[in-house]
Amino acid sequence: MHLLSYAECRKSKLEIYIDILRVAARGTCKPTMMLYTVNISRALLSKMLENLEGWGLLEQKKTKGHSMFLITEKGKRVLNKLDTLPMKTENYEQEKRCHMALSTSSNAIEI
Numbered sequence: 001m002h003l004l005s006y007a008e009c010r011k012s013k014l015e016i017y018i019d020i021l022r023v024a025a026r027g028t029c030k031p032t033m034m035l036y037t038v039n040i041s042r043a044l045l046s047k048m049l050e051n052l053e054g055w056g057l058l059e060q061k062k063t064k065g066h067s068m069f070l071i072t073e074k075g076k077r078v079l080n081k082l083d084t085l086p087m088k089t090e091n092y093e094q095e096k097r098c099h100m101a102l103s104t105s106s107n108a109i110e111i
Helices: 013-025 031-038 042-054 073-084 092-104
Strands: 058-063 066-071
Touching: 013 031, 013 042, 013 058, 013 066, 013 073, 031 042, 031 066, 042 058, 066 073
Parallel strands: none
Antiparallel strands: 058 066
């Protein structure tokens, strides 16, 4: 009997970057929306947005005193390439179980 916890089911940085790009690809959005959708800390999101903007994958717009992010053409191309890559890692089976566990339980699941 093995219990999977949230700590064992963390996303890789690459997966988080891809999630952020996916959210931005849906349309211009505020950082708060990304924060809740991607489910990471504000500090980590801030650093990752800074990186994505520096790489030319996201663009920040200020409207009515609010920061908004939109995906650039380069960001769309990169996201498209990343989405076509097989994301099987050595921990693929555990990651698959984690996603199943998190979608069916609020804390942990028995496997």
